[in-house]
Amino acid sequence: MKGLRQRWLDWSFVALMTILCAILSVLQYNWTGEVSKAESTRLRAGLNERLQRLVRDFDSELNEDCAELTPTAREIDQKGRESAHGDRFRQWVLRENREALFTRIAVAVPAGADLELQVLDKQSARLQRIDWPAEWSDLQENLRRRYFDRERRPRRVTHTASALIELPVFGDPDGFRGPPLELEWTILELNLDFIRNQRLPELIRTHLNTVGEAFDVKVEIAADPDSIVFTSRQDAARRWTVSDGRAELFSLRRGGGRHRGRPGPSDTEPSRWMISALHRAGSLEAVVSKARVRNLAVSFILLSLILIAGSALVRYTRRARRLAELQLSFVAGISHELRTPLTVIRGAGHNLANRVVRDDKQIDRYGQLIVQHADHLSEIIDQLLTFASTRAARTPAVREPVSIRETIERALDAASMEVQSSCCVVEVDVATGLPPVIGDPAALRRAFQNLISNAAKHGTEGKWIKISANLLMDKGKSLIEVRVADHGPGIPEAELPHVFDPFYRGERARSDQIRGTGLGLSLLKEITETHLGSVSVKSQEGKGSEFIVRLPAARHEEYDEFAHSAG
Incomplete structure (x- = not known):
């Protein structure tokens, strides 16, 4: 009866440990799920914050360059168009690693019933009249309507046109309360090879691909997502339909030359590009999911070890108890085995010694x-x-x-x-x-x-x-x-x-x-x-x-x- 009761207690202990481990495993599963959701939210927020820092660095430097290369109407009146643009260019080019940013710098000037295009020679800093390039035809038509017809419709931004920046030089307002007139435009053509091979990779290394993390990055035209401006990996350019983080890129401030307090076009035009980032593991969810599986595996192993240790403890306790019982039985048996011959020898010796x-x-x-x-x-x-x-x-x-x-x-x-x-x-x-x-x-x-x-x-x-x-x-x-x-x-x-x-x-x-x-x-x-x-x-x-x-x-x-x- 005692052995049966002890066996029942042993198995009850094992059953209790099994139930507790099962409860702990369920709690651990739910807890890791909540932690994974919080971690996913944290990682996504951190990625978006880093994308915003990348965008700020890119846009702020680009806007600074645009502002430095665009003279005001007063400068043009005082110095003349060629001197004003030449002075601005010479000051700008003194800044380190700036000349490669733009392939061409030009000025669009009204001339009779059309717009004349003058390109700045980077060696002499002088303006030279040229014909409009065929790839600039959309920009030419847009500027013509804006000047002669006073239309404010945004032009269609294509892959080629996305690299063209037109910066207006504002004159006096059209009427007492009307918007300021756009007298001419400074046109900057971005060097996309420089952007792809140097500027964007530097920003990505600085803000995204830190130690222990790696993201694939894609930059596309906002109005035409199929037109890709940049990708960090050619084989990954089109392999995702969703991203871990997105941000607007290439947003310009255009109000540098107009009179303050006058109504006019918005200071900031819509962003031309969109930048997307996707973790190379597949997605941030995949990273979090792998971490969760790893944590669950570790938890399962630990709980299994606890259960195995408890079962082993019961087993070895029972074995030690049984060994103790066997040893007690052995002591009793060996005592009996020794006592019987000793009693006989003692009795026989006593009888012989006393001459019985x-x-x-x-x-x-x-x-x-x-x-x-x-x-x-x-x-x-x-x-x-x-x-x-x-x-x-x-x-x-x-x-x-x-x-x-x-x-x-x-x-x-x-x-x-x-x-x-x-x-x-x-x-x-x-x-x-x-x-x-x-x-x-x-x-x-x-x-x-x-x-x-x-x-x-x-x-x-x-x-x-x-x-x-x-x-x-x-x-x-x-x-x-x-x-x-x-x-x-x-x-x-x-x-x-x-x-x-x-x-x-x-x-x-x-x-x-x-x-x-x-x-x-x-x-x-x-x-x-x-x-x-x-x-x-x-x-x-x-x-x-x-x-x-x-x-x-x-x-x-x-x-x-x-x-x-x-x-």
Whole structure:
């Protein structure tokens, strides 16, 4: 009843730990989900903030360049058009790494019924009249309508036209409350190769691709998303339909020359480009998802380790408890085994010392009794010492050819007292011509003696013991197989896995108070395995038991080696 209650408590502890781990895993799953959402929001906000910083740097520098290259109407009136533009250009070009930003700088000036185009020569800083380039035709038409027809419609921004910046020079307002007039335009043509190969990569490295992070970046025309201005990777230019972050890029301030306080066009025109960023892992969601899976895997491993540790704790606690019970049983059994012969020896010695016995025959009988029980004590002590030494040894202490027939005969002689007291008939069937085994003859004799004594003590009901030895082949190896069978009560199936455990004694042996220490079969197993053999048992309740010992037979070269060394 106590064992059942303890087993129930052990399993209850394991079940409780399993439930707690399951609850923790659910909580951990939900918590990682919330953390992942918060992390995704944080990463996206951080990316958008960095994109805005990139946009500010790009737009602010571009607007500064545009403002420096565009003279006011007053400057043009005072210095003349060519001098005003030349002075502005010479001051601007002094700034580091600026000249490569624009491929062409031009001025569109009204001339009769049309607009005249004058290009600034970068070497002489002088204006030269040229024909309008074909790729500038949309800009030419737009400026013509704005000047002659006073139309304010925005022009169509194409891939080529997106690189053209027209900056008006404002005059006096058209009427008292009307917008200021656009007298002429400074036209700047962006060097897209410089933007693609130097300016944008620098900004991306500074603001986006920091240590541990990598983003693919794409810049497209806002009015025509299929027109790509820049991509950080050619193979990734069109591979995403959504992005982790987007921002408007290339927004110009156009009100540099008009009178303050006058109505007019907006200071800032709509952004021409859109910049998009996508994490190279696939998306920020993919990064967060991988981190979540990694965290869940770590949590699962930790919870599994906790559960395994708890189960192992229960298992080893039960094992330690069972070992303690076996040791207590062993102490009780060995105490009984020692007390009985000591009591007999003490009683016989007391009678002899006090001359209670005077007859010579009785004196001889008492002497034989003392010797018999002293031998039994020596046998118990030898068994304990052999068990201790065998547990520590990996190989036999002595290695020599051992005859199985002679070993069985010596074991029978050593166990003769148990066999005689059990009144069992012993049948011995040892095949002739068996090869020897290499090992310790004393240890092997002890092993078979324990096996025969065990059969005699537990097989008294059947009054029969059979010992057989044969040669067999197993996987190309020669083995000596020794079988010891009895017709005793047999071993319960539940006890079979434990019969070779140290200190273990079956329920029937304890209840019937059968003599024994619980070390005999354990010692048999240790000696057999030390000799590279194996031992097994077959048993049925009510029909008896059969123990099977298999030992490797000596090879001819081993036998010859020992024969030569002996000679």
